[in-house]
Amino acid sequence: MxxxxxxxxxxxxxxxxxxxxxxxxxxxxxxxxxxxxxxxxxxxxxxxxxxxxxxxxxxxxxxxxxxxxxxxxxxxxxxxxxxxxxxxxxxSQPKQKAPGSGGRRDITRKGEGRPHPTPTYEHELLATQLSSKKMVPFRTTVRTHSWDEYQDWIRHDGEEFLYVIGGSIMFYTEFYEPIELHTGDSAYYDCEMGHALVSTSEEDAEVLWVTA
Structure with a gap:
């Protein structure tokens, strides 16, 4: 052998x-x-x-x-x-850190995040130099303006924080009525629950997402 x-x-x-x-x-x-x-x-x-x-x-x-x-x-x-x-x-397995050994840092300059396009969203992944993060931050441009563009709910593990940076969105969640969110509005939710965003402003809305 x-x-x-x-x-x-x-x-x-x-x-x-x-x-x-x-x-x-x-x-x-x-x-x-x-x-x-x-x-x-x-x-x-x-x-x-x-x-x-x-x-x-x-x-x-x-x-x-x-x-x-x-x-x-x-x-x-x-x-x-x-x-x-x-x-x-x-x-490779994540290394066990000794108490007090923390001190990681990652800076992402404007427009220098890792692009990750999907049919409905244009994601910009932030803090991509750090592995095994407890949170995943990313900025997203919501390209879709109609719920009909989704084939199914989006769902994944964890919890998520959403903050509207610009424009307005309709925030769809599986167990609640849709709600419109405007610049400065935010939401925190269980992302194993089906969810999706649709831009309601004339321009594509922009949001900040943090997934944990």
Whole structure:
């Protein structure tokens, strides 16, 4: 058997035979699912968006994140390519900090955030140099002006704070009546609840989102 790659020295490799008789190695790193979720959320990706980027089914990604299955090397390669990371970054575990050892900082100049467009939003991801953040801040231009442009509710893990920077929006949530928010208005909500924004001002509205 050939020597294992250096980045997998501490990982357990299993050979699983397929019906055709071929064997494909399975990767079972410590809390890989948690690491995949951390990376996905740090990029403000829903499961659906990550599925499109990686070519892995939404259900497969969900099972990986919940430690229900271990990804094949093929799946690992798709995760790395689709999420724009390298393999050591995927397999590295967050370091435990000693008490009083905090002191991280990241500054994003105006217009220098990482762009992340979607069919309805134009996101600008902020503080992208920090990994394993407890909060994910991003500025968003709301391109859609009609609820009909959404195929389904947007939902993902965590809680979210929304602040309207400019223009006005209609804030749709799954269990409440739609409410219009104007510049300076804000909202805090459970983002596992379906939600979506629609610009009601003539120009595209701009909002600041912080997801935790």
């Amino acid at each position: 050939s020597e294992k790659p250096s980045f997998l020295q501490s990982e357990k490799i299993l050979e699983v035979s397929s019906p055709s008789g071929n064997a494909e190695a399975m990767v079972e790193p410590l809390e890989l699912g948690k690491r995949v979720r951390e990376i996905r959320l740090s990029q403000n990706l829903t499961l659906e968006e990550a599925s499109k980027l990686t070519g892995l089914a939404r259900s497969t990604l969900s099972k990986i994140e919940n430690e229900q299955i271990s990804p094949t090397f093929t799946a690992v390669n798709k995760l790395v390519k689709g999420l724009g990371i390298d393999i050591p970054q995927l397999f």
